[in-house]
Amino acid sequence: MFWTNDAPSYKHPALEVKQTPFSGRTYHSNCALTPGSCILDIATPYADTIYKHFRTEVCAECWRYDGGRRTFLTMRDLGENAGLFFCNDQCKASWLGREGEELVELLSGLETARRRKQQGKDKQTDAQAILKLEDIEQYIVGAWDVARRDTMRVKLVRQWKTLQLDDFEADIARYVLIALYHYARELDSQGLDAPGSCCSSSHVRFGMASWDDFSALQSGEQQQISKFPELVNDHVHIYQVLHSRFGTLLPPDCVSPTRKRLKELITIENVRKALSVDPGNSFGIWEVPITEESEGLGFGVYPIPSFFNHNCSPNVRKERDGRRLRFVTTRDVALGEEVCISYGHVEAMGLEQRRKELMDGWFFCCQCSQCMTEGGSTSPTRFVPVSLHICPRAHNVLSGLQRLAARCVPGT
Numbered sequence: 571m572f573w574t575n576d577a578p579s580y581k582h583p584a585l586e587v588k589q590t591p592f593s594g595r596t597y598h599s600n601c602a603l604t605p606g607s608c609i610l611d612i613a614t615p616y617a618d619t620i621y622k623h624f625r626t627e628v629c630a631e632c633w634r635y636d637g638g639r640r641t642f643l644t645m646r647d648l649g650e651n652a653g654l655f656f657c658n659d660q661c662k663a664s665w666l667g668r669e670g671e672e673l674v675e676l677l678s679g680l681e682t683a684r685r686r687k688q689q690g691k692d693k694q695t696d697a698q699a700i701l702k703l704e705d706i707e708q709y710i711v712g713a714w715d716v717a718r719r720d721t722m723r724v725k726l727v728r729q730w731k732t733l734q735l736d737d738f739e740a741d742i743a744r745y746v747l748i749a750l751y752h753y754a755r756e757l758d759s760q761g762l763d764a765p766g767s768c769c770s771s772s773h774v775r776f777g778m779a780s781w782d783d784f785s786a787l788q789s790g791e792q793q794q795i796s797k798f799p800e801l802v803n804d805h806v807h808i809y810q811v812l813h814s815r816f817g818t819l820l821p822p823d824c825v826s827p828t829r830k831r832l833k834e835l836i837t838i839e840n841v842r843k844a845l846s847v848d849p850g851n852s853f854g855i856w857e858v859p860i861t862e863e864s865e866g867l868g869f870g871v872y873p874i875p876s877f878f879n880h881n882c883s884p885n886v887r888k889e890r891d892g893r894r895l896r897f898v899t900t901r902d903v904a905l906g907e908e909v910c911i912s913y914g915h916v917e918a919m920g921l922e923q924r925r926k927e928l929m930d931g932w933f934f935c936c937q938c939s940q941c942m943t944e945g946g947s948t949s950p951t952r953f954v955p956v957s958l959h960i961c962p963r964a965h966n967v968l969s970g971l972q973r974l975a976a977r978c979v980p981g982t
């Protein structure tokens with residue numbers, strides 16, 4: 571098969587999402603497939619972020635990275651400090667063609683909330699105290715309830731405009747802003763339909779996905795916050811900045827319908843939803859070719875491939891080509907068989923070690939066919955949604971796991 575970088579996304583008609591008793595929803599094939607069949611080819615994520623540290627070294631469109639050298643980036647930052655650098659005119663035109671000038675302005679606006687001088691954070695004590703809480707959900711809801719009450723206090727919201735985000739928060743806020751902007755674009759495109767029509771091929775999609783697809787992804791909020799309780803503060807902080815900058819009064823000269831929609835979409839529910847699908851579903855954007863030394867440049871959420879479960883003996887491999895992700899069968903797949911990828915390089919390990927790695931890194935007890943065969947029937951546990959994304963804030967703690975994540979679903 572021949573692919574080009576601007577080819578549209580593709581999903582094999584045989585791919586079907588089915589519910590399983592032990593590992594949630596997952597893809598099955600409703601026909602036999604031969605090795606080398608491309609079953610999913612997704613041109614772009616629904617939302618993504620390149621970490622600030624790499625922003626001036628990575629092409630914003632094709633994610634080319636040359637070990638920190640910048641000479642190939644011939645197109646300077648598109649907006650005022652928007653953090654958009656490109657290889658050439660073609661990459662710039664592709665990015666602008668998909669995203670539009672308005673997103674450049676929004677990203678520039680968000681960057682003004684980035685703290686110039688980063689400060690260290692020491693939340694160890696808080697985190698340890700909070701980890702003892704039995705009911706993490708109550709802790710999360712409590713934090714958001716305070717934010718909801720504060721949103722009603724006009725004076726306070728005005729003060730939020732002066733809030734500054736640290737690099738970690740600003741990078742995540744960028745991903746949330748892009749997701750909500752795409753949602754606004756989608757709603758705009760629906761508004762263009764004749765009254766009464768419920769759907770149309772003209773509706774804007776990103777990587778074949780709508781906001782409904784994006785928000786239907788498994789939430790990793792509880793698992794992420796139970797491991798890193800201090801993240802709740804970062805999340806509320808992100809909401810406060812997005813709300814005060816894009817969710818309140820519009821600039822007097824604003825005529826853009828998308829911008830007006832975006833204002834309505836900056837809600838606690840939507841921001842929290844976008845934040846909750848990142849862990850467990852995002853694919854790390856890693857320097858290629860992947861080696862032990864590869865840098866993690868950012869992450870993207872691709873809702874359609876997020877339904878691949880992990881298998882310790884996968885029948886599908888993932889290939890990244892720029893911002894495209896392709897999924898190709900590695901052996902014969904029988905009619906009705908589950909199609910899975912590997913979330914990490916665990917295949918060569920023994921059962922115990924594999925399960926430990928997946929539990930430590932992704933918080934689930936692996937119930938794949940390989941582990942079930944090796945582990946017998948003593949191990950199955952009921953399916954509990956879990957978190958897979960390795961939080962950059964925890965990079966030092968989890969750098970080994972991040973390396974593992976380099977080869978994983980919600981990892982690369």
Ligand SMILES: C[S@@+](CC[C@H](N)C(=O)[O-])C[C@H]1O[C@@H](n2cnc3c(N)ncnc32)[C@H](O)[C@@H]1O
Nearest residue numbers: 593594595788876877879880934936937938956
């Ligand atoms: C990217 S999602 C895959 C889709 C997910 N099953 C769903 O229902 O949305 C990753 C999550 O699926 C589940 N999962 C994936 N592979 C698994 C496996 N081999 N064993 C148990 N759970 C698995 C875990 O909850 C994991 O956090």
